[in-house]
Amino acid sequence: MSGSDQLHVVTSDDITPGRARFGKTLVWGAAAVLLLVAAAQTAQVMGWQDFGFASWRPTLYAYCLWATALCWAQVITRGEQGKRTLFVLPAALFVISLTVFPLLFGLIIAFSSWNLSSLDGRQFNGVANLVQMWHDPFYWNALGNMVIYVLAIIAEYAIAFGLALILAGQIRARKFWRVAFLMPLMLSPVAVSWMIGKSMLEPRFGPLARLARSLGIENPSFFESPWMAKLTIMVLDAWTFIPFMMIMLLAGLQAIPKELQEASKVDGATGWKSFWEITFPLMLPVSVTAILIRIIFKLKLADIVITVTSGGPGGATDTVTSFIFREYRERSNVGYGTMLAMVYLVLIVIAMTVLMKFANRLTKPRT
Amino acid sequence: MTDTPVQIFRDSDTDRGFRMKWWASRTAIYGVLVFWAVICLFPIYWTATTSFKMAPNVMQGQMVPFPQSWTPEGDWAKSVFYAPKWKGWESIGMSPQTLQQESTVRAEFLKRFGNSAIVALVSSTLAVVLGAMAAYGLSRFRYKWAWMKNDDILFFFLSQLILPPVVLALPFLVLYKELALLDTRIGLILLYTLSVLPIVIWIMKDQFETIPTELEEAALVDGLSIWGAFLTIIVPIALPGMVAAFILSLVLTWNEYFFAALLTSTHANTLPVMVASQTGSQGINWWSMAALSFAAILPLIVIGVVLERFIIKGMAAGAVK
Numbered sequence: 001m002s003g004s005d006q007l008h009v010v011t012s013d014d015i016t017p018g019r020a021r022f023g024k025t026l027v028w029g030a031a032a033v034l035l036l037v038a039a040a041q042t043a044q045v046m047g048w049q050d051f052g053f054a055s056w057r058p059t060l061y062a063y064c065l066w067a068t069a070l071c072w073a074q075v076i077t078r079g080e081q082g083k084r085t086l087f088v089l090p091a092a093l094f095v096i097s098l099t100v101f102p103l104l105f106g107l108i109i110a111f112s113s114w115n116l117s118s119l120d121g122r123q124f125n126g127v128a129n130l131v132q133m134w135h136d137p138f139y140w141n142a143l144g145n146m147v148i149y150v151l152a153i154i155a156e157y158a159i160a161f162g163l164a165l166i167l168a169g170q171i172r173a174r175k176f177w178r179v180a181f182l183m184p185l186m187l188s189p190v191a192v193s194w195m196i197g198k199s200m201l202e203p204r205f206g207p208l209a210r211l212a213r214s215l216g217i218e219n220p221s222f223f224e225s226p227w228m229a230k231l232t233i234m235v236l237d238a239w240t241f242i243p244f245m246m247i248m249l250l251a252g253l254q255a256i257p258k259e260l261q262e263a264s265k266v267d268g269a270t271g272w273k274s275f276w277e278i279t280f281p282l283m284l285p286v287s288v289t290a291i292l293i294r295i296i297f298k299l300k301l302a303d304i305v306i307t308v309t310s311g312g313p314g315g316a317t318d319t320v321t322s323f324i325f326r327e328y329r330e331r332s333n334v335g336y337g338t339m340l341a342m343v344y345l346v347l348i349v350i351a352m353t354v355l356m357k358f359a360n361r362l363t364k365p366r367t
Numbered sequence: 368m369t370d371t372p373v374q375i376f377r378d379s380d381t382d383r384g385f386r387m388k389w390w391a392s393r394t395a396i397y398g399v400l401v402f403w404a405v406i407c408l409f410p411i412y413w414t415a416t417t418s419f420k421m422a423p424n425v426m427q428g429q430m431v432p433f434p435q436s437w438t439p440e441g442d443w444a445k446s447v448f449y450a451p452k453w454k455g456w457e458s459i460g461m462s463p464q465t466l467q468q469e470s471t472v473r474a475e476f477l478k479r480f481g482n483s484a485i486v487a488l489v490s491s492t493l494a495v496v497l498g499a500m501a502a503y504g505l506s507r508f509r510y511k512w513a514w515m516k517n518d519d520i521l522f523f524f525l526s527q528l529i530l531p532p533v534v535l536a537l538p539f540l541v542l543y544k545e546l547a548l549l550d551t552r553i554g555l556i557l558l559y560t561l562s563v564l565p566i567v568i569w570i571m572k573d574q575f576e577t578i579p580t581e582l583e584e585a586a587l588v589d590g591l592s593i594w595g596a597f598l599t600i601i602v603p604i605a606l607p608g609m610v611a612a613f614i615l616s617l618v619l620t621w622n623e624y625f626f627a628a629l630l631t632s633t634h635a636n637t638l639p640v641m642v643a644s645q646t647g648s649q650g651i652n653w654w655s656m657a658a659l660s661f662a663a664i665l666p667l668i669v670i671g672v673v674l675e676r677f678i679i680k681g682m683a684a685g686a687v688k
Contacts, residue, residue: 055547083593087504088520091497091564095527098561099535106538116541163403166396179675180404183411186671186678188622190639191660195414199653205425207413239406244682251683293528300531303624307643321533321625328629334537341534352529 015079023076030069034062067093110339116332129339139340141315142323143347145230149301149319152234153294157287159238160245165275167246168253185243189303197236197308223309226316233317236304241297245290252286253279288359295355299348320344411668417657419451425653455654459662476641476662483621483637484666486552490559491616495609497560498567503597505568506575507583521572528565532625540629552635558626563616570615573684574608575601611681614674618667638663 038059043049071089074082110129114122133139167177184192200206201222212220223229256279264274302321305311311318311326320340328337417425419432433448453462460466460473504510505521512520539558540549548554578601586596602609624639631640642663645656671678 056545057547060546080593084504084508085510086500086594087508087597088501088510091501091524091568092520094497095524095561095564098557099527099530102535102538102542105542106534109538109541114541116544162399166399169396171396171400175675177400177404178679179672180407182675182678183407183668183671186618186667187411187664188624188639188642188667190622190624190643191414191664192410194642194656194660195410199417199657200410200413205428207428207430210428239410243407247679247682251679296528299529300533300625302533303639303643306624306628321531324533324536325625325629328537328540334541338537341531341537344531345534348529348531 015077020077023073026069026076027066027073030062030066034059034066037062063097067097106338106342109335110342112335114333114335116334122335125335129336130343132336133340133343138315138318138323139320142318142320143344145316145318146299146320148230149234149237150295150298152238153291153298156238156242156294157245157291160242160290161249161283161287163242163246164249164253165279167250181246182243184240187240189240190307192240193236193304193307196239197232197304201232223317224313226313229309229313229317233305233309236308237298237301240304241294244297245294248290248293249283249286252283252290256282285363288363292352292355292359296352411664414657414661414664416451417653418455418655418661419453420449420654420657421452421454424449452654455656455658458652458655459658461658461662476659479636479638479641480662482552482635483639483663486555486559486635486637487617487620489552490556490620491563491613493556493560494563494567494616495571495613498564498612499571499602499605499609502568502571503575503601506572507580521568524568525565527561532562536626536629539626543630550631550634554630555627555635555637558630559620559623562623562626563619566619567612567616570612570681570684571605571608574605578604607677607680608684610674611677611684614670614677615681617670618678621667 040049040051041053041056041059044051044053070093071086074085074089076082078085109122111124111126112122113125113128163181167174167181171177187195200208203209203219203221209220209222221228222232260278260282261274264278269277300321301319302325305317305319305322306325309317311322315323324337324340324344327333327340416430416432420429427446427449429445429447429449431448432451435450453464456462457465458472459476460470461476465473501524505517508517510517510520515523535558539554543549543554548557582600582604583593583596586600587593591599622639623637624643627635627637627640628643631637642656642659645652645659
C-alpha cells in the first residue's frame with residue numbers, strides 16, 4: 001500500500017504562529033505542572049519536606065491533565081492532521097500508561113525483595129529471585145502443567161470443529177442449538193467452578209458422581225489423583241471455551257462458497273474425502289486463528305483452578321497464574337511473584353512468536 | 368420381463384439403502400445435538416433447581432422440583448421429585464418472604480451486584496469508545512509515529528491480548544496502593560478497559576473496513592469535519608459491530624475474577640469474588656451457593672438468549688477475512 005491515506009481529505013489549515021505557540025505552551029505547561037507535583041511528592045516521600053499529600057493521587061491527576069493537554073494541543077498546533085491523530089492518541093496513551101509504565105515498574109519490583117506485610121519496604125536483591133525461581137520445583141511444575149493444558153486444545157478443537165460442522169449442516173431449530181451451545185461461554189468461570197466443580201462433581205451427592213457410581217465405578221473422585229484432577233480441570237475449561245472456537249469455526253464454514261463443495265460432489269468425492277480435501281484445507285486459516293486465540297486465553301487460565309482445587313493435589317493442577325496468586329496470598333511476596341510473572345511473560349512472547357511464524361507458514365497458500 | 372405382476376414403482380435396493388443411511392445419519396446428528404445441548408444446559412438446570420432444595424433433597428439426589436400436592440404416590444416419584452423450597456434464596460434475601468423485609472444479606476448481595484454492573488458497563492463503554500476511535504483512525508489514515516506505522520500501532524494494541532493478567536497484577540497492586548485506588552471501582556474499571564480494548568479494536572477495525580470511504584468523502588464535500596463525518600455518518604452504520612464489541616466486553620468484564628480478587632477487599636467487590644469467597648463451606652450450604660451462583664449468571668443467560676446474534680457476529684469478526 002502506498003503512503004497515502006485511504007480517505008482523501010483536502011484541507012486548508014492556516015495555523016497562525018500564535019496558535020501554534022499556544023498549543024506548545026499548553027503541553028509544556030501541563031508537563032511542568034506534572035513534574036512539579038511529582039517532584040513535590042517525591043520530596044515528601046523522601047522526607048525532605050511535608051506537603052500534606054495523603055497519596056500519589058495528585059500526580060495521577062496531573063498526569064491526566066497532561067494527557068488531555070497533549071490531545072488538545074494536537075488539534076491546536078497541527079489542525080487537520082492533529083484531528084486525525086486524535087482518533088488513535090487517546091487509546092494509545094491509555095494503553096501505554098496502563099501497561100508500559102506498570103511493566104517498567106514491574107521490572108524494578110522483580111529484582112527486589114518486597115514483602116507487603118512487613119514494614120521493611122522494598123529492598124533491591126539483584127538476581128536472588130531468579131536463583132530462587134530456578135530452584136523452585138513448583139514453578140517448573142506449573143509451567144509443565146501449562147504445556148499439558150495447552151495440548152488439550154487439540155481435543156477441544158476437534159470437538160468444536162465437529163459441532164460447527166453439524167451446526168453448519170441442514171438441521172432444524174438451528175437457532176435453539178446455537179444459543180444452547182453458546183451458553184457455557186456466557187457463564188462466569190467462578191460460578192461454573194462452583195456449579196460443576198464443587199457441586200456436580202461432589203463425590204457423595206453430586207449427580208456426576210452418582211452417574212459414575214451407577215456405571216460401576218466405586219468411590220468416584222475427580223480431584224484426588226493428580227492426573228484425574230488435571231483432566232477434570234481441562235474438561236471444565238473446555239466446557240467454557242469450546243463454544244468460542246465453535247463460533248469462529250462456524251463463521252469460517254459459512255464463508256466457504258457452496259460451489260466448491262458442489263463441484264467436489266460432482267467430481268465424486270464422498271463426505272469424508274470432501275471434508276479432508278476441500279473443507280479442512282479451506283478452514284486452515286480460520287482454524288489457526290481460533291487455535292492461537294484459544295492458546296492466548298488458555299495461558300491466562302486461573303480462576304477455575306483457584307476456586308476449585310487451589311492448585312492441589314500437590315500442585316498437580318497449578319497454572320502459572322494460580323501459583324503466583326497463591327504465592328502472593330500466602331507470603332505476600334510481591335518481588336518474587338513479579339519475577340515469576342515476568343519470566344512467564346518472556347516465555348509466552350517467545351512461544352507465541354514461534355507459533356505465529358509456524359502458523360504463517362502453515363496458512364500460506366501452497367503453490 | 369417376468370410373468371408375475373410386479374409393483375411398477377418401487378424403490379430399488381440402492382435407494383432403500385440410501386434412505387436407511389439418511390435416517391441413520393439424521394438420528395446420529397440429532398443425537399449428538401441433544402447430547403451436547405444436555406452437556407451445555409444441564410449445569411444451569413442443576414444450579415437453578417439446587418437453589419430450591421433442602422438438605423435431604425441434596426442427599427437423596429432428587430432432580431425435578433414438583434409441587435408436593437401434585438406429586439404422585441410411589442417410591443419412584445419420591446426419588447425423582449422434590450418439593451421446592453425458598454431456602455437458598457432466603458439466604459441472599461431474595462425469596463418472596465424476605466423480599467418484603469429489610470435484609471442485610473440482600474443489601475450485601477445487591478451491593479456486589481451493583482459493583483459488578485457498574486464496573487462491567489462503564490469499562491465496556493469506555494473500551495468501545497476508545498477502541499472504536501482508534502480502529503477508525505487506523506482503518507482510514509496513515510500514521511507515522513517515530514518508527515511506528517499503522518501496522519505496528521495495530522500490532523501494539525493487539526499484542527496486549529497476549530499479556531497475561533498476572534504480569535500486571537502485582538505491579539498494579541503496588542501502584543494502586545500508592546494511588547489510593549485499591550478497592551475502588553475506578554481502579555477495576557481502568558484495568559478491565561485495558562483488558563478488553565484489544566478485542567474491541569480487532570472487531571471494530573474489521574467493521575470499519577467494510578464501510579466504503581466514499582461515504583465520508585461525500586460528507587466531507589458537504590462541509591462536515593472529519594469528526595462530524597465519523598460521529599454522524601460512520602458510527603450509526605457501524606453500530607451493530609459496536610454493539611457486538613460491547614456485549615463481548617460486557618461478558619468478559621462481568622465474569623472477570625482474577626483482578627477483582629486481588630485488587631478489591633470490601634468496598635468494590637464484584638459478584639465473582641463474592642461467589643468465590645463462599646465456596647469454602649462446600650457440602651453444607653448447597654442451596655444458598657446455588658442461589659448465589661444462579662443470580663450471578665442470570666443476567667448473562669438473558670443477554671446470551673436475547674443478543675445471541677451480536678455475540679456470534681463479534682466473535683466471527685476476526686475469523687473470516
